[in-house]
Amino acid sequence: MQKTIVSLSSLIVSIILLIMGNAFLMTLLGLRLSLEEFSASVIGWILAFYSIGFVAGTLYAGRIIEKAGHIRAFAFFAAALSASILIYPMAIEANLWGGLRAVGGFAMAGLMIVMESWFSSKADNRNRASLFAVYQIIFFLSTAGGQVLIRVADPAGFIPFSLAAILVVLALTPLSLTRRESPSITETERLSLTSLYRKSPAGTLGALIAGLLISAFYAMGPVYADRIGLELGQLSNFMASAIVAAMILAWPIGQVCDRFDRYRVMLVVAVIAAVSSLIAATISGGNMVLLVFFVGLYMGLSAAIYPIAVAITNDLMESHQITSASTALLLSYGLGSIIGPLVSAMFMEFLGARGLFVSNALILAGLILFMVVGPGRSHPTIKRQEHYYTTTPEAALGVSELDPRNTEFEEHNTTGTDEETEPQEWTEKRQE
Numbered sequence: 001m002q003k004t005i006v007s008l009s010s011l012i013v014s015i016i017l018l019i020m021g022n023a024f025l026m027t028l029l030g031l032r033l034s035l036e037e038f039s040a041s042v043i044g045w046i047l048a049f050y051s052i053g054f055v056a057g058t059l060y061a062g063r064i065i066e067k068a069g070h071i072r073a074f075a076f077f078a079a080a081l082s083a084s085i086l087i088y089p090m091a092i093e094a095n096l097w098g099g100l101r102a103v104g105g106f107a108m109a110g111l112m113i114v115m116e117s118w119f120s121s122k123a124d125n126r127n128r129a130s131l132f133a134v135y136q137i138i139f140f141l142s143t144a145g146g147q148v149l150i151r152v153a154d155p156a157g158f159i160p161f162s163l164a165a166i167l168v169v170l171a172l173t174p175l176s177l178t179r180r181e182s183p184s185i186t187e188t189e190r191l192s193l194t195s196l197y198r199k200s201p202a203g204t205l206g207a208l209i210a211g212l213l214i215s216a217f218y219a220m221g222p223v224y225a226d227r228i229g230l231e232l233g234q235l236s237n238f239m240a241s242a243i244v245a246a247m248i249l250a251w252p253i254g255q256v257c258d259r260f261d262r263y264r265v266m267l268v269v270a271v272i273a274a275v276s277s278l279i280a281a282t283i284s285g286g287n288m289v290l291l292v293f294f295v296g297l298y299m300g301l302s303a304a305i306y307p308i309a310v311a312i313t314n315d316l317m318e319s320h321q322i323t324s325a326s327t328a329l330l331l332s333y334g335l336g337s338i339i340g341p342l343v344s345a346m347f348m349e350f351l352g353a354r355g356l357f358v359s360n361a362l363i364l365a366g367l368i369l370f371m372v373v374g375p376g377r378s379h380p381t382i383k384r385q386e387h388y389y390t391t392t393p394e395a396a397l398g399v400s401e402l403d404p405r406n407t408e409f410e411e412h413n414t415t416g417t418d419e420e421t422e423p424q425e426w427t428e429k430r431q432e
Contacts, residue, residue, distance in 0.1 A: 005134065010174035015115055016142045021167030022108055023146025025085060026050070027239055028164065029097070030222035031155050036092055040223060040355075044345025046098045047219035048338050051211075053102035055334035057109025058327075070114050071176060077110035078172040085165040089158040115175065140247035147240035150222075151233050191324040193332060200316050200325075202371060206266055206309030207329040209367045211336025212343065213273075213302040213360055217242065219341035220348065220356050227353040228285035238292060245296030246303035253304045257311060266308045267371050273301035274364035281357035298357070305367075306333060 005012075026047075033043045065073040084100045084107070116135075153159040197204040221242070225235040257265050276298035283291045310329055317325050343363070347355030 010177070011115060011118055012138060014171045014173075014175040015138055016145075017167050017171035018111060018115070019139060019142035020146040020149070021164045021171065022081075022104075023143040024149045024160075024167070025104070025146075025164040026218050027147055027150050027222045027235075028155055028160050029088070029101075030219055031150065031226055031235065032088075032092075033097075034223045034226040035156055038094065040220070040345040040348035041342075042094055042345075043223055044220065044341040044343075044348075046094055046101060048215075048341045049098040049101035050105040050108075050219075051215055051334060051337035051341075053105025053107075054109045055105075055331065055338065056102075057106040057113075058330060058334065061106065061110035061113055064110060065114060070118070073110060074114045074175055075172060077107040077114070078168055081107035081111065082165040082168040085161055085168065089161050111171075118175070136250070137247070140243060140250075144240045144243040144247075147236055147243065150236045150239070155232070191328045193328055196313070196325060196328040196332070200313040202263060202266065203309045203313030203316075203329065204332050205367065205370055206305050206312065207332040208336040209270075209363060210302065210306035210309065211333035211338075212340040212363050213305070213336075214340070215337035216340035216344040216356065216360060217299060217302070220344045223348070224353045224356045225285075227348075230285050230288075234285075234288060238288075238295065241292045242296050242299035245300035249297075249300035249304060250307075253301075253308075257308060262308055262312050262315070263371070266305060266312065267368065269301050269304055269308065270364050270367050270371070273298050273305075274361045274368065276301065277357040277361040277364065281354040281361070295357075298360070302360070302364075 030043065030047060033046065038046075061073075061077070064076065068076065081104055084103045087100055088097060149163065150160070152163065193204065221239055222235060225238050230238060253265070253269065276294050280291065280294040280298055283294065285291065306329075310326065313325050313329060344356050344359045347359035349355070351358055
């Protein structure tokens with residue numbers, strides 16, 4: 001395992017730099033738009049275009065990678081993302097920024113597919129679970145690190161945008177110099193959202209709700225923090241602590257999910273998250289400790305809804321359907337992430353900053369009602385639950401093959417075909 005991590009060191013550096021740069025940019029844009037005194041609804045619309053571009057990227061960026069190859073495609077996406085970042089401070093105009101957000105979302109999806117397919121190509125039977133965990137930790141810590149950078153320079157100037165662009169360009173360097181052969185892109189079975197909903201209504205809606213909640217916080221969280229009077233350092237701590245809370249709560253929630261019925265676990269998580277969101281809506285910026293605690297609790301629980309939804313869905317799928325189900329769940333999440341900032345912005349327009357958490361509490365209430373009295377209540381009985389793995393939608397974009405639950409991975413993996421890594425029955429057949 002240690003040798004595998006060492007061999008992936010240059011790739012890990014690229015992932016860290018890219019995730020930090022993108023997370024920093026997302027917080028910076030929300031804060032800058034608030035400082036420019038755009039209305040909450042306009043900010044929501046502008047930032048929602050990122051999710052539109054990201055969803056489009058998950059559907060079409062793979063074609064560019066197939067035609068150009070991984071290295072050239074990575075250079076193309078990195079150039080597009082860094083160029084879009086540098087254009088932001090040139091003209092503070094809503095339509096332009098919305099278009100740039102869409103370009104950034106598409107490019108980011110392409111970059112994630114390239115890097116994560118490289119990461120997953122190193123996995124085999126012995127190390128898939130460990131690599132999956134390492135990848136999640138890298139993603140969470142890099143995202144939190146991006147929030148800390150917000151205090152480096154005045155967000156009203158051009159320097160923060162230059163810093164974000166520099167991080168993206170630097171992410172290109174380690175991967176472009178690698179001597180490893182490019183991994184192949186394999187076509188997987190497609191599963192429509194309607195088919196997925198018929199099989200797992202709770203899982204499908206859970207992914208959609210997770211997209212609504214997480215995108216709303218990432219997009220409008222900095223706006224909320226600015227409008228309740230938090231200083232730059234406090235805003236940085238506010239955003240970073242929420243992301244760290246998601247990482248800390250992931251392990252205990254995973255333990256609970258492995259011991260109890262996941263449907264009920266998601267219901268309890270939604271209830272506690274809704275209560276935490278309502279409490280956060282009543283706390284002023286002057287009580288920073290309480291605010292960070294309840295926002296962190298809310299964010300940590302909200303972030304857990306997606307992996308629980310994935311686990312619920314995968315429990316109902318055959319092993320060869322897991323990749324296609326994961327893709328459909330990502331699409332459901334993506335649709336939610338487009339709507340999330342718009343809904344929160346509308347509530348903030350009428351209720352002020354606290355509208356962010358009021359709207360999220362109402363969204364969670366909808367999920368709770370769906371699971372208690374709606375179609376979700378007829379959840380089928382699971383005879384055997386698969387092991388729970390923490391994941392985030394962005395981090396799962398290109399690593400569905402790395403997911404230890406996916407047996408389809410071994411059909412395409414070329415790194416684990418020797419006698420040490422292949423299943424015993426394969427070895428016996430080959431020796432015959």
